[in-house]
Amino acid sequence: MKYGWWIWGFSLPVFLVTYVYSFFLASKIAYESQTDCRPKFIFTPKDVEYCSDIYPIDVFLISLKTYPLSYLCIASGMFFILHPLYQLYKKKLSYKTVYLALSWIPVPFLFHFFEYNQYISMRSSASPVIVLCVAIIIVGGLSTQANWKTFFLMNGIAAVLTLCLASLAVPNDLHWFKPVTRNVAMVFTAIVYTLGQLVVHFLVRGVITLVKRG
Known part of the structure; x- marks a missing residue:
């Protein structure tokens, strides 16, 4: 193992x-x-x-x-x-271990990496958006197994990895990222990714509470 x-x-x-x-x-x-x-x-x-x-x-x-x-x-x-x-x-594995294994993945970087590659390949697809949404649902749902300190720590690690990998693999193409720069776009997507997880987190928490009361 x-x-x-x-x-x-x-x-x-x-x-x-x-x-x-x-x-x-x-x-x-x-x-x-x-x-x-x-x-x-x-x-x-x-x-x-x-x-x-x-x-x-x-x-x-x-x-x-x-x-x-x-x-x-x-x-x-x-x-x-x-x-x-x-x-x-x-x-x-426990659900918390799965959360820790998945939450550090730089999903915002992967989103922009594949989206930019589609752009320079003159192709269009909803796949990067779908992957981002699926990741938000899965990681956000599993985040109910972690405390808030762990939640924000793992999202911080994912954001740092996103910026590091973006500097290596995604050009700062101002035409594509206008009106902002590549790094600003990465940080914005990382924030959206974190907020999306929070929404899913509270929804799952609410469902769990209702089930327990029922």
Whole structure:
């Protein structure tokens, strides 16, 4: 179990690095000429007006075919998500431990990282917003198992990690982040992430109280 958690800790940075060198590179097909990109289409109609109209499933399959690291990206991402759930299912973890394991994850950074990559790849998707909302619900719900000191400490760690990783992996693109800078956008998202958790926290607390009274 100890080694499993060490692997779990490394799986997130492995996922991010391999994503950049696999699926992100594959998405660069959006910048290619029609002559170069059309032969690579699988499910995308050949008569689309722009290469950026390629279907996401085609980008996924092209990455699997062209970049072997994409398999490691998928494996590390799945392990990162499934390992805590498996340990919880086996009752080897308490809900508080799961909260501590998930709450330090720099979700605001991940949101902006994938959103910005979609922007420079000329693609649009609601996935980053969905992931942010799901993270708020899960972590906010689990936060009922922690005290307030732990809650704000873990969110502070996530915010610091967000700023550190953003300085390394997300350019300070003033055109994208206007009218603010990258760091301001990261801090704002971190605050929204924390406030969202608080809302879910109080809702879950209220439901638990009502159930106990019933």
